[in-house]
Amino acid sequence: MTFTPIKTPLVAKKLFPNYVWDLPTTEKVIYLTFDDGPTPDITNWTLDILNQYNAKATFFCIGKNIEKHPEIFQKILSEGHSVGNHTQNHIKGWKTKRKDYLNNIELCESVLQAHNPKANLNTLFRAPYGQITPKQGKDLIDLGYKIIMWDVLSFDWDKTVTKETCFNNVISKAKQGSIIVFHDSVKASQNMQYALPKVLEYFSEKGFRFNTIS
Template identity: 40%
Template sequence: MEKTIYLTFDDGPIPEVTEFVLAELEKYQAKATFFCVGENLQRNPDIAKKVAQGGHTLGNHTHKHVQAFKTPFAHYLQEVEQCQKTLQQVVPHVTTKLFRPPHGQLTYSLLTQLREKYQVVMWSHLTYDFDQSLSPEVCWLKLKGLLTPGSIVVLHDSLKAERNLRYVLPRLLEHYTASGFTFKAL
């Protein structure tokens, strides 16, 4: 099996944070997948365009980062469609149908409905970079030496995760590149 890791970033695009991620990825010729929140796409279209121009994949993460367990079925589907419409307006040449549910929450009914139009993408490794009670070192240890070919890692290009992300991402890229891995977009 090819030694590939799939890095994914949720919640952006966010000024400075997403741009930091893009700069780090470029250092290693790494590609990644960015699951974007529709509101952030509207606020930061130029950053989303930079993501696409860098050869990365963009995906849908709902328009307002809603939780499936707290949002009525029809409203949740509207959130997904609104984000998809925004993605297509901001980056018209992007035809992705990737979707990641915020917080990893989906009901069976939503999953069944969404699979008709989207490829639902979860993850194999969560860094908890969004948890501000965790030190950056702890977040890094949740990955160091644990990733295997085909791992899908979720990080967050958000203000909440920024401190931990800025510590974890350079170490992850350096460590796994030195171990012979490459990073590809989904």
């Protein structure tokens, strides 16, 4: 386990108010997000599970993965889910020069547009690892992006976290309007494929809906 908290502290949200951390509402709505795809088998499995619960989600896709697996990307779109930019090569903002970081994001944006011509330009962005500098963030907002962070991390990618803990991370911290992070990646698959169906069942039984971020 890292020192990154499961639930984003209020102080972080106040320090970066221009980023989207959650979507406050009085309705029973939760926002599931999936990073790092599209990934063969895993993304398709995720889509099938979401469909079983009539759940919609937002997929933050890596540009090179869209290029490798365009048919999976099209399936995400055809099933009514939202997509966002997760850079072309999953790069770390803190270790990348400002210009190079923006260029990588714009390259991913061009891939998104090529495979989804009806999409709005410059909409949703999530930084890999959550690493983005204030100047990078300002540049992206000026370009028209919405920077989507999170309210709850499942820690599905963390090999020191058990699948049961991954599930409990979500149900113990998520609430109305929470943005939750999962990954449709090979690294996270064991924990995610255990936790996701249980999360869907748990909140569905409590009357929650699962919506896209738009």
